Amino acid sequence: MRLVIARCSVDYIGRLTAHLPLATRLLLVKADGSVSVHADDRAYKPLNWMSPPCRLEEQLDDGSGTWTVTNKAGEQLIITIDEVLHDHAHELGVDPGLQKDGVEAELQRLLALHVETFGQGWTLVRREYPTAIGPVDLLCRDADGKVVAVEIKRRGEIDGVEQLTRYLELLNRDPLLAPVKGVFAAQEIKPQAKVLAQDRGIDCVTVDYAVLKGTDDPTQRLF
Amino acid sequence: MRLVIARCSVDYIGRLTAHLPLATRLLLVKADGSVSVHADDRAYKPLNWMSPPCRLEEQLDDGSGTWTVTNKAGEQLIITIDEVLHDHAHELGVDPGLQKDGVEAELQRLLALHVETFGQGWTLVRREYPTAIGPVDLLCRDADGKVVAVEIKRRGEIDGVEQLTRYLELLNRDPLLAPVKGVFAAQEIKPQAKVLAQDRGIDCVTVDYAVLKGTDDPTQRLF
DNA sequence: CCGTAAATGTCGTCG
DNA sequence: CGACGACGTTTACGG
Known part of the structure; x- marks a missing residue:
């Protein structure tokens, strides 16, 4: 990794054209070949960059001088x-990499365990129910x-x-399943999405992740 | 801007949880308060970060020691x-900022000026025509x-x-407008999108940005 | 400040 | 290699 602080102007010609007037910036050259131009703001995003694979000519x-x-x-x-x-250049070596623990997968797991969140008497038919256009997150039966x-x-x-609409269209072609209703569940649902869902006869359910997690975690239970 | 090369391990607890084992990395502290942790690969994206506004305690x-x-x-x-x-720390000052050219807004502006690109005798009714599910880029009338x-x-x-299809469905409910046709215009249209558009009776128009820009820019005119 | 759509999105996975 | 979906998306824009 090479770190250069320089007074420079920058031009990008590619998917769009962009220009940066002369100013002092950080030029970050990584071992993967990428080059990025950072100002002292805009969080982690560079003003301009080139992703690998690419070639730097000095x-x-x-x-x-000029870097191309x-x-x-x-x-x-x-x-x-x-x-x-x-x-300044520094050898960093290969990074052991990032371990992530996501939310959506967890949300699905918790809802699969607690389909009564959607209504009393609901049962789970199958999680990740397979269809020709991809798996449906949860297939349930209501009371x-x-x-x-x-x-x-x-x-x-x-x-x-839209995704759910496609699934419903497909599932409703199956006489063994039809009529199939749709439920759109999320931690937060945008107004536009609600409007479209209602227009398509799809119910929206806002899920409280913390509560659901509490339901799952005995140490979090109130009673 | 402060640049620190350090052997460190990192934990993020927020919208997800993530952990980075001990390794040598770049810690980038910007004047806007942001902190980002870079390895020597993954292009410009940091392994971990905190966006401003935030507070760094050392x-x-x-x-x-520990940064929180x-x-x-x-x-x-x-x-x-x-x-x-x-x-190493360095004062960079305020950046004059990026000038972009060739993004969608520019394309929309140019096409609004030259709706005859779609056909002779076409006129513009309105740019960003508002509907309940969002603005239609251009509403026109053909010859x-x-x-x-x-x-x-x-x-x-x-x-x-899909987006255009939703607009058309809505617009066609308005007896003052119906029947409304659709045109999908882009610099480049993916084959799949073309197939879907045709299936929905939507015309596809591939736009040459350079030519359009030339039409707009007197210095670029051939005659 | 909220809501929405664009992005040089980037980054995986899967066919 | 291309399509598709998720992302701690981030970012800019308009009400």
């Missing part, structure tokens, strides 16, 4: 360097024995309603 | 530092006076066709 005359970064698609990041204020397809998202947006 | 004993970064939501990034190999809804994307994919 043309330097006494500190000032090119990828296979012919996109170019051109960094015109006026003055180098700091230039009347009617089949219900449940789509679970952490954040409920319009795309999720 | 507890150090002879180089080793907290935001308002109570999310925490905890960096346990084993050894600091490099620590016969028929209403046409135009959805514009930089890259035309299935989602865009």
